[in-house]
Amino acid sequence: MTAIDPRLAEHRRVWERKPALRAVYGDYHRRMLNALPAAGRYLEVGSGSGNLRDAKPDADVTTIDILPTPWVDVCADAQTLPFADDTFDGITMLDVLHHIEHPRAFFAEALRVLKPGGRVALIEPGITPVSWLFYNYLHEEPVDMSVDPLGPVASTPDPTKDPFDSNQGIPTLLFKRQEHRIAFAETFPGFTLIDRQWLSLFAYPMTGGFKSWSLLSASAAESLIRLEQVLMPFIGPILAFRLMVVLEKRKAKRS
Template identity: 50%
Template sequence: MSDALDSYRSAWNTKPVLRLVYDDFYNRIAGICRPGTTIEIGSGIGNLKEKIGNVISTDIQFAPWLDCVMDAQTLPFAAKTADNIVMVDVLHHVEYPTAFFAEADRVLRPGGRIIMVEPAITWGSSAFYRLLHHEPVVMSADPLIVGAPDPKRDPYAANQAIPTLLATRDRERFHRQFPRLRIDRVDWFSLLAYPLTGGFKPWSLVSEAAARRLLRAERTIEPLIGRALAFRMMLVVEKSATTDD
């Protein structure tokens, strides 16, 4: 197990407020998964299985609780074998998202879904991600560039802007490039509770009880102000129910 995963697991076990925020992520995901087989990519410390049954847990690096070690750009699954592909904080680490989406298109059954929770670069979150987060935000990047993945690349290399670019500026290009896949839903959520917890860092500026109240309040107002202020997004891509192959 890598030092990073060990650190994340330690934070998870010692920060109830962190578990509370991620439970909100997992509940959102579980609420829109199709019945059937779910492949989780980038399972990390492996908590999604507590919320969703029939999950195949995978990551690019070994951990004893994983079912499979693999790269998101080369999925070791047969065609049309999965009903859902789920990812939390993974897409913005993928070197060539086009390679992943091509593989997801192959592996998903007709009507299957890719469900991703990722950073949202908005008016309200931009300064936080640019100044207080270690991963870069490059809004000029092309998320649909095609290339050959580098097996020696650092799996934690990232561009936090990638999911937002796909959901906004490059949405129609995505649809043209992957005609069987459609961005079906984008939820802009997570206002104050997430940044105030400090994520997987050892500090938190909010108690578990206060975070619980904040999350309840955020649910009511995120449809109104989420697009402008959200720190997170849930991006749902659905495969056509009728395919040519």
């Protein structure tokens, strides 16, 4: 029997007993899937408690996580994907990038395993003036906005690194801070940035995430998500808790 990390097992239990959390994450999953090519083979990186298939049960999805669980197809490191070149039409990742030790290594692998025209859709913590207070003082994961998110890749992985180690600032640094956006575009010219948007104003923090408590019912969460769509253009840059990014692998130019 597969030994399950107790933190993932607890996430699974919280998921099953919190309908408001499922409503919020269901919205995330649908957004990511809708951003990918309409049909094809997809890879979910960092499947965690294994919930993407709930959003689209008929999708051809291969799930991976660095920790083994019974509900994940392949146990693998996102920095060294065990798949052939040009395998997938889309890659999704939810709350994964900020856990990856070397983002540069992951995006190189993503480019390799994606087919031309394939996409990466990711949703991560987004650091805004309000969310920074929440993530910095009320969340167990750190936020360090002083690092280089595309720093050099170690020649060998650190075997002592806890897969739950993280820096919640990485996604915002990569895709919102100008100097790092430019560096990403120069490092990965094979990617085109298709979409970049703030998400989640109230519903996500009020669910309590994967904590035991929640201030919302599922129906209230769904209503708040609809309201957030109206308010996002006005207060998203100040208050949003999430950042969604969509990248597309460039197609080869015809000679």
